[in-house]
Structures are given as C-alpha cells and as structure tokens.
Amino acid sequence: MKTKTKAKAKAKAYSNIAFIKYWGKRNASLRIPVNSSISMNLSSVYTLTSVEFDEKLKDDKIKIDGSISKGVERERVIKHLNRIRKIGKFNIKANVISRNNFPKGTGIASSASGFAALTVAAVKAAGINISQRRLSTLARLGSGSACRSIPDGFVEWRKGKGSESSYAYSIYLPNYWEIRDIIAIVGERKKKVSSSEGHKLVSTSPFFKSRMQFLPKRIQRIKRAFRDKDFTDFGKTIEEEALNMHAVMMTSKPALFYWLPDTIGVMNSIIQWREQGLESYFTLDAGPNVHVICEERNSRKLTDKLRAVKGVKQLIVNKPSIGARLVG
Ligand code: DP6
Numbered sequence: 001m002k003t004k005t006k007a008k009a010k011a012k013a014y015s016n017i018a019f020i021k022y023w024g025k026r027n028a029s030l031r032i033p034v035n036s037s038i039s040m041n042l043s044s045v046y047t048l049t050s051v052e053f054d055e056k057l058k059d060d061k062i063k064i065d066g067s068i069s070k071g072v073e074r075e076r077v078i079k080h081l082n083r084i085r086k087i088g089k090f091n092i093k094a095n096v097i098s099r100n101n102f103p104k105g106t107g108i109a110s111s112a113s114g115f116a117a118l119t120v121a122a123v124k125a126a127g128i129n130i131s132q133r134r135l136s137t138l139a140r141l142g143s144g145s146a147c148r149s150i151p152d153g154f155v156e157w158r159k160g161k162g163s164e165s166s167y168a169y170s171i172y173l174p175n176y177w178e179i180r181d182i183i184a185i186v187g188e189r190k191k192k193v194s195s196s197e198g199h200k201l202v203s204t205s206p207f208f209k210s211r212m213q214f215l216p217k218r219i220q221r222i223k224r225a226f227r228d229k230d231f232t233d234f235g236k237t238i239e240e241e242a243l244n245m246h247a248v249m250m251t252s253k254p255a256l257f258y259w260l261p262d263t264i265g266v267m268n269s270i271i272q273w274r275e276q277g278l279e280s281y282f283t284l285d286a287g288p289n290v291h292v293i294c295e296e297r298n299s300r301k302l303t304d305k306l307r308a309v310k311g312v313k314q315l316i317v318n319k320p321s322i323g324a325r326l327v328g
Helices: 071-088 109-124 133-143 145-151 195-199 208-227 231-249 261-275 296-307
Strands: 007-020 025-027 039-051 061-064 094-100 154-157 167-173 179-185 280-283 290-295 314-318 325-327
Touching: 007 094, 007 109, 007 145, 025 314, 039 145, 039 179, 039 208, 039 314, 061 071, 071 094, 071 109, 094 109, 094 154, 109 133, 109 145, 109 208, 109 325, 133 167, 133 325, 145 154, 154 261, 167 179, 167 314, 179 296, 208 231, 231 290, 261 280, 261 290, 261 296, 290 296, 296 314
Parallel strands: 061 094
Antiparallel strands: 007 039, 007 325, 039 094, 039 154, 154 167, 179 290, 179 314, 280 290
C-alpha cells in the first residue's frame, strides 16, 4: 500500500454447512485437508467485518462482537492480517471490527464466515487485486472452512495437491436448488474442544482409514444427487456422512463428543417424521446443533414441528446464499 491515507473496506460473508465434511488436515499450518468437501452457504448466519489500515495505529485493534479480542483469537486474526500485509508489501496496523449475527462457539461456524469476511475486507482495504480463487486460498489459511464461504451457493473445496491448488469454487448458484437448512439450536454452550484442535486427532480413530476409503465414492454420489436433484439420495448421503464424521470424532483419543441429549432427540424426531412421510435429513458440524435439510415445500411444516421438540431453543431457517461480498 503506497498511499499515506487511510484505507478502509467492509465485507459480509455467510457461514456454510458442509454436506461432505472437512475433518482432518494433511498439512496443519497450511490447512490443507485430507479430503475434498462440499457445502452450502447459509443466508441467515453471517459476519460483517470492517478493516481499516491506519498509519497512526501502533498495534492492531481487533473487536469481535463488541469486545476487544485477546489471546489465541487475537493472534489468529493478526496472523491473517500479516499474510495480507506480506502480499501488499506494507506494514501498517489495522483496526478490525467484526460482528456475527449468531452466537460464537455453538457449532455454527463463526470461523468460516469470520475469516471469509476478514479476507475480503482486508484484501480490498490493502488495495490488492486478486482472483476469487486466490481469495478462497487465502481465506483457507485463516480457517479451512472459510474458503468455502467465498464463492456463491453450493461449493466444492478441492483438497488440492499443495496450497495453491486447495481452494473452493461454486458448483451451483444459490437458486439452482430450493433446499433449506433449518438450524435447530439446542445448546449455546461454548465447545470445550475447538475444531482446530479436533482436526489433529483424526488419525487416532480406528475408523479414520475406512472413512477415507469411502469418501471418494460418497463425493461422487452426492454430486450425482445434485445433478439429478435427487433429494432422497442427497439426504441419505449427507446423513451418512455426518454420522461417519461423528463416529471418527467419538472414537478419537481423547474422544470428542459434540452432541447433547437434545441433539439426539431432534435426530430421532427427523427419522420418525420421515417414516411418516415428511422428508428431511440431518447433518451436524462440531457442535450440538442439528442442521435439518429439507426441500422448500416442507420447510414450514418442519419448522412448526421442530419448535415443539424438547430442548429446541431457537430455529434459524436458511436458504442457499451467495458468497462473500464487499458492502457499502
Ligand atoms: C466439523 O474450518 O473450523 O465444521 O481449519 O482449524 O479453522 P480450522 O477448522 P474449521 O473446521 C470445520 C470442521 C467442521 C466440518 C466442515 O465444516 O467441513
């Protein structure tokens, strides 16, 4: 950045739900995953972040959800700003103000939308001009799942061979398929083990190797379901995948349990309603909340029924959304 004037930009990025999960890294510091993953951006859960590089600042100032960021969280943001300063070949400190419209640490991925918004805003504020593919690669270095919040709609993150080739791209635009993700919030407790820590444990699970063996076929199957808009096969595949990832988590050493009793209650209701002809499927990330995936025509009925399930505190209905954008 050559100018002496202040440079400021603001971006909005949506969280995403993985249908094929990212769980395990081939390279931890570069966040290169052991497998490709597939996700959908979520219209109702997002982060808004403004970044201002200001020569008057002696230190980076980071505020997340109204509080000054400290410790590991602050270090992670600074590390990301440093990546951008390195590309821009300057060393001006930044004022970062970020706001999530959902609670942190609930299993709704704040790191995904957070690092996607931070990347887009900081790159723009730094006056750097790069492709969407490079934005995605850069966001990945902040948090793996963040690379999937850069492109629009339904997204694949190619695991890649190295850092440059590990990025996400849009496989279908948001309006391709009218499906919904109703997030049933059953717990708002901050999780004990972050996903960054959890990733390190995958190889300690005896089931990890067999998960790896099944994944290429499962990825093909989900892509076929997308192409044919075969909701039943799509749903079966994503449910199988979520349970598979959680089986690896639960059999890691130490074991990781992200579910609460009410999580299982919601999952059972989904299965029961399905047997009665109301079709939906569940998926879960590293947290207790259940993402209920359904076709738009069943969304209303399912929200009414979910509201009455024990332990459900809140419902967040999401449409497929666009990716990260600069905002005014
Ligand atoms: C279970 O992207 O949070 O949500 O790269 O260490 O920041 P880091 O991990 P993160 O992991 C997300 C794991 C997951 C599955 C997924 O979103 O694919």
